[in-house]
Amino acid sequence: MTLGDVTVTRVREYYGPVDMTPETFFPESTPRTWEEHSSWLEPHFVDPGTRIVNSAIQTWLLRSEGRIIVVDTGVGNHKERPYAPVWSRLDTGFLDNLAAAGVRPEDVDVVVNTHLHVDHVGWNTFLDGRSWVPTFPNATYLIAKADFDFWNPANEHRSVLGRGNQNVFEDSVAPVHEAGLTTLWEGSYTIDANLRLDLAPGHTPGSSVLTLASGTDRAVFVGDLLHNPVQIVEPDANSCFCEDPAGARATRRRILGWAADHRALVFPAHLGGAGAAEVARAGNGFAVKDWAPFADISEDAR
Numbered sequence: 001m002t003l004g005d006v007t008v009t010r011v012r013e014y015y016g017p018v019d020m021t022p023e024t025f026f027p028e029s030t031p032r033t034w035e036e037h038s039s040w041l042e043p044h045f046v047d048p049g050t051r052i053v054n055s056a057i058q059t060w061l062l063r064s065e066g067r068i069i070v071v072d073t074g075v076g077n078h079k080e081r082p083y084a085p086v087w088s089r090l091d092t093g094f095l096d097n098l099a100a101a102g103v104r105p106e107d108v109d110v111v112v113n114t115h116l117h118v119d120h121v122g123w124n125t126f127l128d129g130r131s132w133v134p135t136f137p138n139a140t141y142l143i144a145k146a147d148f149d150f151w152n153p154a155n156e157h158r159s160v161l162g163r164g165n166q167n168v169f170e171d172s173v174a175p176v177h178e179a180g181l182t183t184l185w186e187g188s189y190t191i192d193a194n195l196r197l198d199l200a201p202g203h204t205p206g207s208s209v210l211t212l213a214s215g216t217d218r219a220v221f222v223g224d225l226l227h228n229p230v231q232i233v234e235p236d237a238n239s240c241f242c243e244d245p246a247g248a249r250a251t252r253r254r255i256l257g258w259a260a261d262h263r264a265l266v267f268p269a270h271l272g273g274a275g276a277a278e279v280a281r282a283g284n285g286f287a288v289k290d291w292a293p294f295a296d297i298s299e300d301a302r
């Protein structure tokens with residue numbers, strides 16, 4: 001789709017079950033909310049038969065001012081994830097899907113990692129022989145310094161993930177940093193006249209959102225500010241992966257409120273179905289006003 005002078009393309013890595021029930025994934029969500037909204041939450045966002053949450057792993061590919069920007073890089077292939085088995089040793093056709101969108105790895109100018117969880121940095125690197133090397137050799141990788149420092153094993157920070165992010169920094173972040181490709185930013189970072197990054201901490205200390213403002217069009221790429229649209233209607237329901245629960249709730253309400261007030265499309269990292277939504281204020285929370293014009297990802301067989 002086109003927003004002002006920017007085109008947005010969805011590139012799929014994975015869509016399907018993620019081994020968690022709504023109660024496990026979103027411990028604070030209420031069964032009543034899932035029931036009340038089942039007509040549109042099922043089957044795109046939760047499987048009605050198994051009661052397992054469905055999620056997408058996808059990259060948002062932006063073309064802006066003649067440059068190619070990828071927002072989040074998924075899980076990656078052949079990664080060893082002993083404490084996140086659902087993401088271990090994948091072998092997907094992500095790079096073929098990227099090629100189908102007209103992009104070779106060497107064409108990418110900017111990589112945005114909204115945060116440094118396992119499912120947002122994987123394609124930063126690929127396995128070349130026995131070494132992890134940058135997938136996008138000509139790109140600048142934009143990483144919030146707060147997340148870089150939090151996940152750097154040298155700093156020994158404790159995470160709610162326990163060992164869930166084991167190996168991730170070493171195989172997907174350190175190699176691009178050592179290759180001199182990273183820009184570690186603080187506060188906010190202007191990519192070009194259409195795109196700006198801002199810190200949005202809570203899910204992780206350096207979680208960030210990418211705001212698109214071009215002409216009269218607005219959008220915000222929010223990473224894991226929300227994983228599932230149940231968090232639009234129940235914005236105080238965190239995922240079990242949020243490092244700072246109170247901060248995550250406050251940031252979610254702030255960004256969704258801004259999006260509702262500015263008619264900005266909200267692009268989370270993991271929504272199945274249409275992948276992005278326009279939201280409106282509704283009671284003490286928000287509602288989905290309209291879906292983005294992307295095809296249902298479950299019908300994309302690749």
Ligand SMILES: [Zn+2]
Pocket residue numbers: 117119120224269270
């Ligand atoms: Zn994620």
